[in-house]
Amino acid sequence: MLIFLGKRLIQALIALFILITIVFFMFRLLPADPTAAMVDASLSPETQMQIKASFGLDQPLYKQYFIYLKNIILHGDFGMSFFYRESVISVLASRILNTIILGTTAIIFAYSLGLILGALMAWYRGSLFEMSSIIVGLFFKAAPQFWTGMIFLMIFSYGLGWFPYSGIREAGYEASGIMKYFSMDFLHHLILPATVTGLYYLAQPMLLMRNAMLEITNEPFIELAFAKGLPERRIIFYHAARNALLPATTTLATKMGQLIGGIVLIEYVFSWPGLGREIVMAASRYDYPLAQASFLLIAFVVMFYNVLADLLYGFLDPRIVY
Amino acid sequence: MKSKKINLLFNDPLAVAGIIILTIFIIIAIFAPQIAPYDPNEIIRVDGKIQRLQRPSGEFIFGTTYMGRDIFSQVVIGSRIALRVGLLAAIFVAIIGTAVGLVSGYYGGWIDTIAMRFVDILYGIPFIPFVIILVSLLKPSIWNIILAVSILTWRTVARIVRSQVLSIIQRPYIKAARVAGASDFRIMVFHILPNILPLIFVEMSFIVGWAIISEASVSFVGFGDPRVVSWGKILHTAFNNGAVRVAPWWVAPPGFAIVLLVISVFLISRGIEQAINPRLRDGR
Amino acid sequence: MALLKVENLSTEYDTLEGTLKAVDDVSFEVKKGEALGVVGESGCGKSTVMKSILQLLPRNGRISSGKILYKNKDITGYNNKQLREIRWKEISMISQGAMNSFNPVYNIGKQLIEVMIVQGNYSEKEARDRAIELFEIVGLDKKRLNDYPHQMSGGMRQRSMIAMSLALDPGLIIADEPTTALDVVMQDRILGKISELQKKMELSMLFVTHDISIIAEVCQRLMVMYSGKIAEISTTHNIFKKPYHPYTMGLINAIPTVVEDIDHLVSIPGYPPNLINVLKGCRFAPRCPFATSKCRVESPEMKLVNENHRAACHYIEKADEFREKSHRTETWEGLLV
Ligand SMILES: Nc1ncnc2c1ncn2[C@@H]1O[C@H](COP(=O)(O)OP(=O)(O)OP(=O)(O)O)[C@@H](O)[C@H]1O
Numbered sequence: 001m002l003i004f005l006g007k008r009l010i011q012a013l014i015a016l017f018i019l020i021t022i023v024f025f026m027f028r029l030l031p032a033d034p035t036a037a038m039v040d041a042s043l044s045p046e047t048q049m050q051i052k053a054s055f056g057l058d059q060p061l062y063k064q065y066f067i068y069l070k071n072i073i074l075h076g077d078f079g080m081s082f083f084y085r086e087s088v089i090s091v092l093a094s095r096i097l098n099t100i101i102l103g104t105t106a107i108i109f110a111y112s113l114g115l116i117l118g119a120l121m122a123w124y125r126g127s128l129f130e131m132s133s134i135i136v137g138l139f140f141k142a143a144p145q146f147w148t149g150m151i152f153l154m155i156f157s158y159g160l161g162w163f164p165y166s167g168i169r170e171a172g173y174e175a176s177g178i179m180k181y182f183s184m185d186f187l188h189h190l191i192l193p194a195t196v197t198g199l200y201y202l203a204q205p206m207l208l209m210r211n212a213m214l215e216i217t218n219e220p221f222i223e224l225a226f227a228k229g230l231p232e233r234r235i236i237f238y239h240a241a242r243n244a245l246l247p248a249t250t251t252l253a254t255k256m257g258q259l260i261g262g263i264v265l266i267e268y269v270f271s272w273p274g275l276g277r278e279i280v281m282a283a284s285r286y287d288y289p290l291a292q293a294s295f296l297l298i299a300f301v302v303m304f305y306n307v308l309a310d311l312l313y314g315f316l317d318p319r320i321v322y
Numbered sequence: 323m324k325s326k327k328i329n330l331l332f333n334d335p336l337a338v339a340g341i342i343i344l345t346i347f348i349i350i351a352i353f354a355p356q357i358a359p360y361d362p363n364e365i366i367r368v369d370g371k372i373q374r375l376q377r378p379s380g381e382f383i384f385g386t387t388y389m390g391r392d393i394f395s396q397v398v399i400g401s402r403i404a405l406r407v408g409l410l411a412a413i414f415v416a417i418i419g420t421a422v423g424l425v426s427g428y429y430g431g432w433i434d435t436i437a438m439r440f441v442d443i444l445y446g447i448p449f450i451p452f453v454i455i456l457v458s459l460l461k462p463s464i465w466n467i468i469l470a471v472s473i474l475t476w477r478t479v480a481r482i483v484r485s486q487v488l489s490i491i492q493r494p495y496i497k498a499a500r501v502a503g504a505s506d507f508r509i510m511v512f513h514i515l516p517n518i519l520p521l522i523f524v525e526m527s528f529i530v531g532w533a534i535i536s537e538a539s540v541s542f543v544g545f546g547d548p549r550v551v552s553w554g555k556i557l558h559t560a561f562n563n564g565a566v567r568v569a570p571w572w573v574a575p576p577g578f579a580i581v582l583l584v585i586s587v588f589l590i591s592r593g594i595e596q597a598i599n600p601r602l603r604d605g606r
Numbered sequence: 607m608a609l610l611k612v613e614n615l616s617t618e619y620d621t622l623e624g625t626l627k628a629v630d631d632v633s634f635e636v637k638k639g640e641a642l643g644v645v646g647e648s649g650c651g652k653s654t655v656m657k658s659i660l661q662l663l664p665r666n667g668r669i670s671s672g673k674i675l676y677k678n679k680d681i682t683g684y685n686n687k688q689l690r691e692i693r694w695k696e697i698s699m700i701s702q703g704a705m706n707s708f709n710p711v712y713n714i715g716k717q718l719i720e721v722m723i724v725q726g727n728y729s730e731k732e733a734r735d736r737a738i739e740l741f742e743i744v745g746l747d748k749k750r751l752n753d754y755p756h757q758m759s760g761g762m763r764q765r766s767m768i769a770m771s772l773a774l775d776p777g778l779i780i781a782d783e784p785t786t787a788l789d790v791v792m793q794d795r796i797l798g799k800i801s802e803l804q805k806k807m808e809l810s811m812l813f814v815t816h817d818i819s820i821i822a823e824v825c826q827r828l829m830v831m832y833s834g835k836i837a838e839i840s841t842t843h844n845i846f847k848k849p850y851h852p853y854t855m856g857l858i859n860a861i862p863t864v865v866e867d868i869d870h871l872v873s874i875p876g877y878p879p880n881l882i883n884v885l886k887g888c889r890f891a892p893r894c895p896f897a898t899s900k901c902r903v904e905s906p907e908m909k910l911v912n913e914n915h916r917a918a919c920h921y922i923e924k925a926d927e928f929r930e931k932s933h934r935t936e937t938w939e940g941l942l943v
């Protein structure tokens with residue numbers, strides 16, 4: 001188990017390292033002015049020179065690469081944001097948590113709803129309930145999440161006035177540190193974006209669960225559970241669904257990766273101050289250090305969830321030995 | 323054998339619905355300039371007055387934008403970009419993914435290891451952020467969006483093709499072909515590829531939908547090609563002009579167009595999948 | 607008094623080809639403290655009878671007519687709630703697929719205790735003590751309670767299954783081919799165990815098998831089924847000594863040890879008939895060496911041979927002659943031409 005975890009972590013670290021490298025070359029080679037990636041063109045020439053020197057931009061590319069690596073790995077230093085004029089890390093520190101909270105809530109919503117619906121769909125196969133669940137799932141899968149977001153804003157925020165339409169807390173609402181995440185106000189802001197994101201990812205766990213459940217319902221142990229006289233609800237969830245969980249949950253990791261990647265759009269629509277929105281803003285302001293760091297951090301979050309998901313499988317299926 | 327499978331596809335009502343919807347979109351795209359009553363960028367004035375935010379009516383089927391442009395015409399013209407992006411991305415992705423998957427699965431060994439590790443790494447790259455960054459570094463254009471989407475998306479095709487190849491090369495006739503002295507290239511292209519082609523089609527139709535949504539997403543956050551009208555860009559402009567608050571007719575049509583088109587390719591892909599995999603067909 | 611009385615039970619399955627009559631007009635009873643064996647070739651409807659009793663038929667199956675009286679109450683019309691009062695508390699089962707009858711994601715102890723807590727109102731502690739006691743009865747180490755099904759051998763799983771079937775002191779235990787999936791040595795041991803428990807605890811049992819040689823060891827009475835119908839039913843002793851139905855004769859003939867003076871063993875040639883388009887006449891007729899034209903058109907009634915022996919054959923009065931001939935290989939082989 002520990003060995004497995006170790007291996008998995010090393011793999012993730014190698015992947016991260018390669019990604020850092022790819023990002024380095026992307027930002028150095030693609031733009032017309034390679035120094036634009038690190039130096040704010042609006043600064044005075046002297047300051048520009050100074051910064052260039054500190055990032056080694058006057059050096060050959062391979063040396064720059066090592067300086068870049070050293071800065072990131074040893075000091076966690078991604079440079080200065082052109083726009084905010086402070087270190088990228090301090091800009092992003094608060095964004096990371098916002099993104100993780102939104103993403104985690106959304107995926108939990110998608111999977112708990114999807115798994116329950118999928119289980120019931122299989123159990124009551126051929127019913128109207130099954131048909132309508134499929135249609136709903138397919139619709140939200142085919143609709144771009146930002147559009148669903150706009151529609152939901154239109155209906156639930158502007159139309160019915162149930163939810164706030166942007167941001168993460170009401171103006172004037174102040175709470176410090178971690179406490180700000182434990183307020184009704186925050187929750188109120190979280191519901192709509194998390195629901196919209198969750199609906200987009202609903203279809204896959206739902207359908208996988210349904211298919212796995214269909215197979216499980218023919219297993220002898222389900223017949224035995226009936227013979228034991230257990231209540232139907234217990235048979236559906238405790239016996240059948242529990243066994244059908246695995247195929248759907250093995251997709252959790254890649255879905256979480258996709259979700260965190262796609263969260264850009266939701267954060268944009270709902271003005272959610274997370275990494276994704278920051279990427280869009282940074283890229284449109286040509287704030288390359290910030291864009292680059294947001295991108296790497298998002299990739300980092302994705303990998304973190306991948307490792308987490310692998311551990312989850314072992315927990316779900318006692319037959320898996322690492 | 324082939325035609326039987328195609329028959330199966332046409333016997334599946336959902337797949338047929340998908341094919342019909344897609345065909346309608348293709349026709350609309352081809353005749354877009356004839357169908358659209360206005361130039362999508364034209365600022366429409368009546369008696370010198372700009373027709374801002376007009377509700378849907380006989381004159382403006384989907385209403386007008388804040389700048390007084392006809393939304394119906396924009397949606398009609400937008401179908402061209404959606405289809406172009408979808409189809410081209412799917413073709414590129416299929417070509418790259420199939421090539422890598424074939425070679426990787428066929429030769430195995432270190433080629434396979436390297437290719438698959440690389441695919442693993444690609445899987446770790448967040449998709450939309452990557453596309454946004456690449457497009458903004460290269461400057462926004464349709465081609466750059468297609469490029470960015472293709473660079474990441476071939477990973478799925480490569481994996482699927484490889485796993486298929488691994489099982490197909492075990493079959494006796496492949497071994498026979500080898501003994502008969504067929505070249506590696508010949509075996510891959512003439513003996514293995516035809517077997518996985520249907521599966522590649524399934525994947526391609528998914529990618530069409532995926533690419534359409536991606537283009538819309540990237541355009542929506544402001545990195546669309548400035549020279550063209552696409553559904554994502556209509557929504558971008560709508561969002562920035564507060565249409566969510568004041569003009570639902572501006573928001574709904576382009577979105578429904580995307581939903582319909584994407585559902586149609588989903589249905590087609592599902593139809594092909596069931597036609598080639600009898601187990602799915604009978605066993606619900 | 608009969609504990610379980612099945613009267614004119616018929617059970618059908620809907621299939622793509624039409625309605626399949628898996629059980630056709632079957633009547634029998636199980637008395638308190640006795641084990642009734644049910645024998646017949648694969649597909650003759652044994653499991654269907656058992657599933658009908660517990661009403662565990664799959665979606666496409668249904669009881670089309672007949673009564674199932676348990677302790678004199680007809681349980682065929684019971685709703686889910688009433689059925690839950692019967693299931694496991696009154697009638698438990700050791701199922702055919704016992705190898706896969708445990709839920710793979712919970713340990714055996716949990717599954718044993720579950721039924722006691724949910725169905726038997728045991729407290730957690732009582733249930734655990736009872737589980738240990740049950741494991742002792744079936745000869746398993748209590749440490750094994752923490753094993754997951756995949757960590758146990760087939761034999762151990764089957765023992766656990768027996769333990770579970772005893773958990774709530776049911777009135778009747780249905781054992782549907784409890785040993786088919788095991789190797790021969792293990793089969794003997796498990797059978798020994800079941801038989802020992804049955805006699806010691808005076809269990810009422812329905813014991814299903816397609817291997818008639820097993821019955822002698824375990825069951826006091828025996829019912830032979832052929833193609834959805836009862837061919838013959840009586841005490842084990844009677845049937846082995848004097849079978850009246852040619853099918854039973856054939857089955858007994860195929861056992862190595864019981865009849866010694868035959869040339870060599872013969873199993874009955876041919877296959878059981880299709881159950882969707884049932885032929886008229888006796889269903890065994892196409893394979894019966896003694897069949898006459900009457901057999902091919904007229905379905906035989908159940909006939910009383912004596913007080914507790916019934917057989918469904920037109921010619922029970924010729925049974926002595928048939929029995930004699932049935933020992934000869936040619937009798938059966940002649941059928942092939
Ligand atoms: N779910 C079902 N749907 C349709 N037909 C079925 C179903 N289950 C059983 N049958 C059919 O009903 C008949 C009786 O089956 P059953 O399982 O009761 O036989 P069995 O005597 O228990 O055989 P075995 O020794 O193989 O367990 C068979 O012809 C079988 O094909």
Ligand SMILES: [Mg+2]
Binds near residue numbers: 653
């Ligand atoms: Mg059976």
